[in-house]
Amino acid sequence: MKNVAFIINPFSAKKEYHSFVKLLEDKVENPLVSISKSIKDSQSFIKKNWDNVDIFVAVGGDGTISTIAKELINTDKILAAFPAGSGNGFARELNFTKDLDLLLQKIKVKKSIQIDTFTINERLSINVSGVGFDGAVVKDFEKTNRGLFNYAKISLKNYLSFKPIEVEFETKYKSFNGKYLMINLANTKQFGNNAFIAPKADYTDGILEIALVKKFPFYYFAKFGYQLFNKTLQSNKFLTYISTSEISFKINTQNWHLDGEYNQISSPVHIKIVPKSLRVLV
Numbered sequence: 001m002k003n004v005a006f007i008i009n010p011f012s013a014k015k016e017y018h019s020f021v022k023l024l025e026d027k028v029e030n031p032l033v034s035i036s037k038s039i040k041d042s043q044s045f046i047k048k049n050w051d052n053v054d055i056f057v058a059v060g061g062d063g064t065i066s067t068i069a070k071e072l073i074n075t076d077k078i079l080a081a082f083p084a085g086s087g088n089g090f091a092r093e094l095n096f097t098k099d100l101d102l103l104l105q106k107i108k109v110k111k112s113i114q115i116d117t118f119t120i121n122e123r124l125s126i127n128v129s130g131v132g133f134d135g136a137v138v139k140d141f142e143k144t145n146r147g148l149f150n151y152a153k154i155s156l157k158n159y160l161s162f163k164p165i166e167v168e169f170e171t172k173y174k175s176f177n178g179k180y181l182m183i184n185l186a187n188t189k190q191f192g193n194n195a196f197i198a199p200k201a202d203y204t205d206g207i208l209e210i211a212l213v214k215k216f217p218f219y220y221f222a223k224f225g226y227q228l229f230n231k232t233l234q235s236n237k238f239l240t241y242i243s244t245s246e247i248s249f250k251i252n253t254q255n256w257h258l259d260g261e262y263n264q265i266s267s268p269v270h271i272k273i274v275p276k277s278l279r280v281l282v
């Protein structure tokens with residue numbers, strides 16, 4: 001199998017990493033594999049193999065996929081994924097599964113589509129990013145050994161004491177000014193683990209769904225959770241959506257997560273969709 005490279009993040013994919021390589025070697029003769037110990041490792045591997053690789057397969061979670069996507073934006077190179085993270089939101093939305101045979105079949109056919117990505121003060125996001133409560137949760141979550149259980153535990157622990165963030169939008173959207181639990185920017189429908197924050201999001205429409213979530217009473221957690229996993233948040237009274245290709249606002253926190261990775265971003269923020277900027281294997 002020529003022109004394909006597999007970039008494995010041994011941190012997100014620690015459980016599957018050795019068995020994945022073994023399985024790959026059983027099915028593909030001399031696969032081009034890189035075990036990436038850092039984002040820099042991935043970047044230099046991609047640079048070194050740029051001319052002889054058409055499809056870069058990220059083996060890891062959304063954070064890994066995002067760091068590899070960054071190198072492929074606005075080029076003809078194709079991104080693929082073998083999901084091995086804790087949430088795998090992007091991989092789920094783009095129909096990447098743990099079925100290696102299926103992935104190899106798709107690689108053979110080499111069909112791709114161009115999807116939107118977006119930037120927050122020039123930093124790239126491909127899936128769902130957010131500020132406020134979930135930014136703070138991700139900050140604490142990164143100190144644990146990850147997993148859905150730790151995520152739920154940290155969320156509940158932080159919730160009661162969390163002070164809503166204050167947001168002041170540009171003139172066009174000033175009617176949305178106010179205090180929020182969190183603001184999520186959704187290019188695809190889900191955070192990961194089939195938690196659908198924006199059931200109407202479409203990664204090919206040139207539009208970003210901005211989910212504005214008000215702080216709800218603690219007893220409401222179960223209902224919010226139910227609707228989140230049931231794709232019915234659209235009707236939730238604590239939630240409003242703005243559909244736009246570009247937006248700016250001032251905000252009194254720097255706690256963001258970009259595709260699930262904690263980031264500090266200074267206010268004001270400018271968010272912009274980059275239409276059809278990433279080629280993805282389908």
Ligand SMILES: Nc1ncnc2c1ncn2[C@@H]1O[C@H](COP(=O)(O)OP(=O)(O)OP(=O)(O)O)[C@@H](O)[C@H]1O
Pocket residue numbers: 008009010011012036037038039041042060061062063064065067068084085086087088089146192259260261
């Ligand atoms: N290309 C890369 N090479 C090595 N490490 C990376 C790379 N990209 C990201 N990382 C680091 O690996 C860690 C885990 O990444 P990743 O987000 O892929 O897994 P996850 O959090 O388990 O999955 P998910 O985002 O789907 O929940 C992060 O701390 C991240 O900074």
